[in-house]
């Protein structure tokens with residue numbers, strides 16, 4: 001049976017979603033980054049269903065979503081530098097990795113001694129966490145390895161039938177996942193580029209170690225080389241176009257010469273990275289739905305949100 005999609009701005013829908021979470025069910029819900037697939041973080045059986053529905057390996061830990069910094073302190077042990085970060089960037093697209101509190105089940109952290117915590121800023125996400133009165137473990141609401149969902153319809157297309165309710169809170173405004181910063185070592189370490197820029201973190205912290213290279217020792221166990229991937233082969237190139245008889249799609253941040261392409265996604269007419277990020281995953285999905293031979297993606301400038309976008313693009317292109 002197809003899963004019902006409920007309007008996240010309806011308080012009754014939030015109450016129903018909260019009841020589902022409290023009785024061990026799964027709710028797909030909007031966040032400012034991407035849609036999440038949520039379950040009660042303290043219920044190992046409910047969390048196990050997340051892994052099953054996504055087809056996600058158990059060694060890939062989940063982010064725990066909470067309503068605020070005070071709630072976060074029940075699940076993790078926050079060192080000094082965390083406080084400025086929480087004050088500045090929460091609620092918002094920053095996930096902090098810290099030593100875990102005993103309350104967090106092993107299945108959530110894949111057996112690690114650390115836990116990833118974040119306070120989302122989407123009002124429906126916060127309303128759901130508060131109404132359920134639970135911490136909510138949630139990965140992105142897509143089958144493992146595929147393009148992340150930024151609209152309720154993306155979730156319905158792929159996980160409809162497998163989850164108990166989908167809350168529709170409109171398109172995600174940031175459009176790429178949260179930045180993951182580990183505070184477990186001597187120096188704060190960037191584990192995943194995302195919605196909060198490295199520049200913003202460095203301005204506050206001084207030094208940030210960058211641990212995101214695909215070649216680097218995988219510090220974030222879930223940072224698979226191939227991820228966020230379209231079924232259609234994707235190449236990153238700043239030159240070249242379609243050969244004769246070939247159906248090729250073009251993905252570009254700003255305006256481009258689009259002659260000869262079967263489909264074109266220009267993310268922002270002014271080349272704005274914020275607008276580009278908000279439209280990125282939706283554009284990849286549309287191109288992937290067109291039975292193209294190939295997708296060509298123009299590289300993003302690697303500053304600000306462009307760092308997160310290039311990370312997603314490189315993983316999508318990886319074979």
Ligand code: TXA
Nearest residue numbers: 033035036061062114115116139140177178220222223
């Ligand atoms: O924006 C987001 O973060 C979205 C929304 C739904 O909040 N969630 C998300 O979850 O992107 P997911 O599961 O697709 O990616 C979470 C990643 C894992 O793959 C893993 O790399 C990292 O978070 N992670 C979780 N716990 C960790 C830990 N204890 N240590 C290091 N990395 C961890």
Ligand code: MG
Nearest residue numbers: 139140141148
């Ligand atoms: Mg994901």
